[in-house]
Amino acid sequence: MSKDSSNTIESILQEQRVFPPSNDLASQSRIGSLSVYKRMVEEASNDPERFWGDFARSELQWIKPFDSVLDWSNPPFARWFDGGKINISSNCLDRHLHGSRAEKLALIWEGEPGDTKSFTYKQLHKEVCRTANALKALGISKGDLVALYMPMVPEAAIAMLACARIGAPHSVVFGGFSSEALRDRLIDGEAKAVITADGSFRKDKTVLLKPAVDAALADGACPSVESVLVVRRVNESVQMNSGRDFWWHELVDSQDEECQPEPMESEDRLFVLYTSGSTGKPKGVVHTTAGYNLWSHLTFQWIFDIRDEDVYWCTADVGWITGHSYIVYGPLSNGATTVMYEGAPRPSNPGAFWELIQKHKVSIFYTAPTAIRAFMKSGRSIPDQYDMSSLRLLGTVGEPINPEAWMWYRDVIGGNRCPVVDTWWQTETGGVMISPLPGATPTKPGSATFPLPGIEADVVDSQGKSVESDEGGYLVIKKPWPGMMRTIHGNEKRFRESYWEYIQPSDGSFIYFAGDGARRDLDNYFWVMGRVDDVINVSGHRLGTMEIESALVSHPSVSEAAVVGRPDELKGESIVAFITLETGRVANDQLVDDLSEHVSKEIGRIARPEEIRFSDALPKTRSGKIMRRILRSLASGEEVRGDTSTLEDRSVLDKLRT
Ligand code: WT7
Secondary structure, eight states, X not given: OOGGGSOOHHHHHHOXXXXXXXXXXXXXXXXXXXXXXXXXXXXXXXXXXXXXXXXXXXXXXXXXXXXXXXXXXXXXXXXXXXXXXXXXXXXXXGGXXXXXXGGSEEEEEEOTTSOEEEEEHHHHHHHHHHHHHHHHHTTOOTTOOEEEEOXXXXXXXXXXXXXXXXXXXXXXXXXXXOHHHHHHHHHHHTOSEEEEESEEEETTEEEEOHHHHHHHHGGGSOTTOOEEXXXXXXXXXXXXXXXXXXXXXXXXXXXXXOOOOXXXXXXXXXXXXXXXXXXXXXXXXXXEHHHHHHHHHHHHHHHHTOOTTOEEEEOOOTTSHHHIIIIIIHHHHTTOEEEEESOOOBTTBTTHHHHHHHHHTOOEEEEOHHHHHHHHHHOTTTGGGSOOTTOOEEEEESSOOOHHHHHHXXXXXXXXXXXXXXXXXXXXXXXXXXXXXXXXOOBOTTOOBSBOTTOOEEEEOTTSOBOOTTOOEEEEEOSOOTTSOOEXXXXXXXHIIIIISSSOOTTOOOOEEEEEEEEEOTTOOEEEEEEOSSXXXXXXXXXXXXXXXXXXXXXXXXXXXXXXXXXXXXXXXXXXXXXXXXXXOOOOHHHHXXXXXXXXXXXXXXXXXXXXXXXXXXXXXXXXXXXXXXXXXHHTTOOOOSOOTTBSOTHHHHHHHO
């Protein structure tokens, strides 16, 4: 990212543009003014349990009412809505089957080659019930973890809801991850079954998925996995292992179309979703049923101010939390029409997104800054060819959005009439935490504005003390919220350490911190600056530097590796790896290709370094710690500033500069 196009302190301080909601929009919105928003904030702060309890009762359907709202007696382990019984698939489907909504479109799906399918609520309910019965037929019952390794096909959403229906937590693994990465997740989660497809269509090519599942399961590596359910998507011949592998169309289509939803305890696990941290292997973030249902439901309703006639489209992949909360659960729980797209804009169809907006008259569009920057680069002539007058609201998520991209989005895609909501959140938070409310919040380009009602966000120093306006600090959440992660699967210690012990206020209270830096301006607007830990964000994909480093050092030629992020105009950040070789190994182009391929195999293509630099030594402190700060400066071609006196061997710097 160049200086003037990023959230640098300079550009923020210069940012004077403010876009208040139009009167028209405000008058039609649920939360139609800042004073309504402030009243909600106050209510939540005065009596949080009443605030959340009222919403939980009025917005969700319960099989059995809950006895208590929040139990925070054992922090950081929260319990929400104890005593209640609920099923999220029934909140997403069954409750919409009475009256006209039964015939409303729940899901519109577009395949990459142009095939399309749609499901009314009634039809989706049937498909989910059939799939749920198929899972039961495979011997899966309440509590068993089911992994999904799927392309963006309707069966991905159907499978998630089917798991939820029978109380089997799902663990969706992004289809772009390698078989090794899949295997790690299957083992860690002790998955009992895998749902996948023969392959998928990606950028005019066919990519096979089933062979990656076979590789992950090979040699008895995942003894917990008993069966594999395979969707036929690309019609390529893939090996089917008899007794273990079943075709979806053979098993699911013949099932009964009724399946009673399993009454789940509020705190029963709904899903595990792996995400990268600054240390170690990816962590299995655990979300539970009722709190997550409420949070994905409410945030979707507030932020998109959803109306019955809306057609809503989020371009994320179901393999990420955005796909969970804002393609599947949030929209369906609200009875909205959600669009799912298998493809991506590509040279053969650079206007793919705009064509879909035009075709389905999409009114709410939610995408990532990296996509917006790519469109911006290829100019407005492409989007200008499409009729996007159906749009009324635009959202962004995944990384900081630079003011220029925000303005371009508003102007070129939104025709200067659609509010832009920049939504800050994380896998761990379950749903959006900081975002404008379109009918209430005057927006500033590049700012996620204010925390949602009930979310006590702050910017603090390492002791948990609020910092002054316009000073940088750690972005934290000071009170529990319904959608918060409950733990890391199988690792409570890491849960405590990663999120709750980094900042320790003197009063002993628990403060949630997950790695972002932020500042607040004089008007109290939040500006998220990006990660302050060793996590990098490449095109909105979160990757741990340690993960990539361990992939690199597992290659026989590599002795040491250090990975840093370099600001990138399009991707936000790109990956740069510094490497020292084992003696006798020679650095050449072939090795660069080999290492890149190796990372791809260990993690997935998204983790391949953009640049690999070889060196005799890495800059280290006397105690042997790699000085990443220095590497970050070197990677971005900046002057190495700040203290280098702790550097053990200063000559390393000169060698690395070249
Ligand atoms: C990290 C979380 C949340 C869904 C997608 C990513 C960054 C996310 C924003 C935003 C600035 C953002 C943060 C966060 N991030 N949204 N609007 N402004 N940064 O989920 O993979 O868990 O990544 O994405 O750095 O910590 P995730």
